[in-house]
Amino acid sequence: MFDIFSAIVKLILNNWIFQWFINCGPSDSYGKMAMFYVFLCTGTYVVDAxxxxxxxxxxxxxxLESFNDVPFLSRSIREFWGRRYNRVVGSVLRESIFEPLRRLFSFSPTSAALASFVVSGLLHAHVSISVFGASSPLPAFTFFLLHGIACCAEAYCPIVLPKPIGIIxxxxxxxxxxxxxxGLFTRAGPDxxxxxxxxxxxxxxxxxLPVPNFCPK
Structure with missing residues (x-):
């Protein structure tokens, strides 16, 4: 019953955000990107069904394995990418990059994880060029490289933040x-x-749900 309820709630929210977005022009405001994050997380209603x-x-x-595991509750970047967000792609990268590097080339867990983010960054850099026509692949690649570095830094950080602070x-x-x-998505506009x-x-x-008559700022 929970999966059915989750699918229905996500479907309603996903359609609501979509209708909101098509009424707004291209923008890379933080408000719109935060809404797009919710749009991505609610787009898994098909998997829940x-x-x-x-x-x-x-x-x-x-x-079936759930696509996400409540990413809003991630208390660290490692938890976000490793256990909560896009678990399907995470499993693919773990089995195709992380584990072979550990097994065949004796990479440390940190080095293998960073290499996985580099590969993911290259794939998404290609998407930024081929799908969105970005002038440079570097921003997309840098996004995943920064997150890989953050995950590696967390692995060596002895400080464990309280859960509410960690989530923030x-x-x-x-x-x-x-x-x-x-920003590539939110700048793409209604089309x-x-x-x-x-x-x-x-x-x-x-x-x-009623669609607001203003755009996220």
Missing amino acids: QIALVRLVTRNKYT VTHVFLLLTTPLYI FFMLNAPSLLNVKWLPQ
């Missing part, structure tokens, strides 16, 4: 670095979002 279906059909014998510090760092990559509209956007049975 699939999890509910698999559990129902198999009578809770089997399930983590998301301040995320917000301050998002213009390097997420990009219309080409990538969420499913079930205008179905009549879905509750519709």
Whole structure:
């Protein structure tokens, strides 16, 4: 039941943010990027629905791995990337980059993790050029390199922040670095979002939240 409820709530919020975005012009304001973060996190309603279906059909014998694990509760950058956000891609990078480097070349965990972020940065730099026509791949690559360095620094930092403070510090760092990559999406404008509209956007049975008449600043 929780997965069904989660899917419905995420679907409503995702459609609401989408409709808000298509009414706003291109912008890389921190407010809009914060909303895009929520848009990304709520876009996993399809996975939640699939999890509910698999559990129902198999009578809770089997399930699927969730795409995210409440990334808003991440108390560190390592926790955000390693256990909470985009777990599917995280598993792919772990199995294809991190573990082979550890096993075949005796990389330290820190070096292998940084190499994984470098590969991820190169992939996203390619996306920034091929999809968004960015003038330079460096900002997108720098975003993931900075996050890789932050994860490595955390591994050697003996200080463990209280959970509320850790969550705030983590998301301040995320917000301050998002213009390097997420800004590509928020600067793309309504045309990009219309080409990538969420499913079930205008179905009549879905509750519709009122769309604000202002844009995130």
